[in-house]
Amino acid sequence: MQHFVRIALAAILTAAVVGGAASAANAPEHVIKYRQNLMKAVGGHISNVALLVKGQVDFSGGLGTDSQAIVDLLKNAGIAFPEGTAEGKTKAKPEIWQDRAKFDAALEDTIGKAEALAVAAAGGDMAAVGAALGALGKSCGACHKSFRIKDE
Amino acid sequence: MQHFVRIALAAILTAAVVGGAASAANAPEHVIKYRQNLMKAVGGHISNVALLVKGQVDFSGGLGTDSQAIVDLLKNAGIAFPEGTAEGKTKAKPEIWQDRAKFDAALEDTIGKAEALAVAAAGGDMAAVGAALGALGKSCGACHKSFRIKDE
Incomplete structure (x- = not known):
């Protein structure tokens, strides 16, 4: 993760310099990076919902943001897997x-x-949140099993 | 990141099992994990804004989600640095x-x-988005410089 922070900040500062410059959009390596960033964000959000559900933190103010962001991110995920990015x-x-x-x-x-x-999450019943999170986790896992190369 | 995916899914499935179980909230290791997850999510979102600004992808449908999520996440960041988590x-x-x-x-x-x-981002002028992203990146970097141990 540390490495990622350095890369991310460098990318942002570079973006500020070259912003608006014409370049071919959606080259495979950039699309791959986009979907990895997207899934990284999903992972951050979902892991914090899990900490809440487990009662390991009580920062419930983040629950609405995290759960809505997961929805919004996933709704945008399909376009990040175009043909030619295998x-x-x-x-x-x-x-x-x-x-x-x-x-x-x-x-x-x-x-x-x-x-x-x-x-x-909007309902606020943490047992229901936990059940919904478990169902989401299983769905994530099922998709990964079929469509994501297993981690070493 | 691959390692993180495995950990995150395990955490979610565990959460579904133990959800609601009483445990002491906000132990330092969990608070630390929470803020790392939060910053990981920020990093994912901000890196994708950078890809858009650089014109490397044209998935502008994600811009509103990403930029709003960064705001929401950061507004929740302060509580994730309580005393006793150094x-x-x-x-x-x-x-x-x-x-x-x-x-x-x-x-x-x-x-x-x-x-x-x-x-x-709401305005839709990508040059303005790029300038705003650069300013955000500088502010991230300034805070990291003062308050985050430098990556090796």
Whole structure:
């Protein structure tokens, strides 16, 4: 993560300099980076919901933000897996593009579970939040199992 | 990041099992984890704004989500640095608690820059977004310089 912080800040400062410069958008390496950043954000948000659900922190003021951000991020995830981005520094399996309908359905399922989490979070019953989080985690895991190369 | 994905999913599934179980909230190691997750989410969001500003991707549908999430996350960051969380697996410098007013002011500055980014994002002028992102990046960097142990 430390390494990521350094990279991220460098990228931001570079962006400020070159902002607006014409360049070919959506080169595979940038799309791959985009979806990895997106999933990193999802991971940060979801891990903090888990800390709350487990009662390990009581910072419940973050719950609404975290659960809504997960929904919004996942709704934007599909476009980050266009054709032609199977190669390179990615854990995405070729199955995403070989059976796109199955991938899209898996992503839709996860979005639905995230929306249920956001509803539970708005309701404020932490047991319901925990149940919704568990369902979301299972949906994440199912999609990863089919479409993400397993971690070493 | 791969390691983080595995940890995050494990944490979520565990949360679903133990959700609601009584445990002492806000133990230092959990608070530290919370703020690291929070900053990880900030990093994911901000890096994707940078990819957009640089024109490396054109997924502008994510811009509003990303910039608003940065604001919301940072507004919740202050509580994640309570007294007693200077020790352990953290890059937080003791200066945070030795000069809390300076830390709070630095965080407020960063929140203000994030709010300016969200305003620029809503306006849709990518040059303005780029300028706001640069200002935010500088504010992040200034706070890190004073209050975060430098990466090796």
